[in-house]
Amino acid sequence: MSDFINTDNLLNQVLSLPAQSQLEYLKAQLALINDPFEREKVETLVVLAFTLGQSNTSQNQIVILIHGIRTNAAWQERVAQELSQTSNIKVFPVGYGYFDAIRFWFPFYFRNKPIERVLREIRGIVAANRTAKIAVVAHSFGTYIVSRILAEQPDIIINRLLLCGSIINDEYRWDLLPKIPPSVLNDVGTDDLWPVAAKVSTWGFGSSGTFGFKTYNVQDRFHKLGHSDFFSLNHIRQYWLPYILSGQIVKSSWGAERPPASTAVSVLSIAPVKTLASIIVAAIGYGGFILYRFAFN
CATH class of the missing domain: 3.40.50.1820 (Alpha/Beta hydrolase fold, catalytic domain)
Structure with a gap:
């Protein structure tokens, strides 16, 4: 790892891990920084941001x-x-x-x-x-x-x-x-x-x-x-x-x-199912009405 790293990226990587893994991951990443001054600075910034972020969200x-x-x-x-x-x-x-x-x-x-x-x-x-x-x-x-x-x-x-x-x-x-x-x-x-x-x-x-x-x-x-x-x-x-x-x-x-969408999805997306269902229901209802009128008249 470079001695000059993006602390925002490192913080996001830490936050994406389960809580019990975050500290060990951060220690491992910091150990890769050769410059002690840079390592201490990054550690301070990340821990501070992490603490503030947790207090604001979690x-x-x-x-x-x-x-x-x-x-x-x-x-x-x-x-x-x-x-x-x-x-x-x-x-x-x-x-x-x-x-x-x-x-x-x-x-x-x-x-x-x-x-x-x-x-x-x-x-x-x-x-x-x-x-x-x-x-x-x-x-x-x-x-x-x-x-x-x-x-x-x-x-x-x-x-x-x-x-x-x-x-x-x-x-x-x-x-x-x-x-x-x-x-x-x-x-x-x-x-x-x-x-x-x-x-x-x-x-x-x-x-x-x-x-x-x-x-x-x-x-x-x-x-x-x-x-x-x-x-x-x-x-x-x-x-x-x-x-x-x-x-x-x-x-x-x-x-x-x-x-592009599969053929099955494309065909299904334009199928007039609702319209056909409405026509069928209307036809059944109308047919029932005609039979009723025929039976009682």
Whole structure:
């Protein structure tokens, strides 16, 4: 290592590691600096920045984890365990029970129940941690829930928002939110068919988890992953922890290398499923009406 190093880069590298590994890593990097004066200066700067950074983020930070449908959300415990190694962060896995596909596709009434439950949980968490900054990690239907809460509840203030498998509408107006989060990171899975399927098969959802938002309000980060492939320990440690702990967005090489969307994704994205379903439902309803009139007249 050169005797003259970038302390910001070193600090970010330290923060991206689990808490129990940070000190040993810092010692190893400092040992590579030959000049004693430079080594002491770097050590002082990094330790000071690390201490201030931890006091500004970890000391009063809560992390809320919101799952998708038809899942027991084992990933929530995995993330909670990783974060538990960092002191002064409180983690709250939030759920709304098992939400089946039928209710997921029905655009009215059923969606409000999980939104109300998650909102109730968030309000309780915020009330018990009034000085804390909030980071939210949401997957699949959980992203839709968060989008509704942000749009409809101006008192809920989120500092960092991490989305994956997002089904938020592509045209979602981030710029019109009462309180837009200062940082929104959308982990996009280019092999994820489910956001596209949700968009074309019912109302209110979008394919933002497959193609990204493409807006200045959100940082899209692309990965060659499917709908539930974000939950490996490697991905959590490499990409999620730096963002949750310090706001650092670790770049993915897949963003620049990814090929055009697969044929399956392209075809599915333009399939008029909702239109066909509406026609079928209307035809069945009209046919039933005609039979009723015929039978009773």
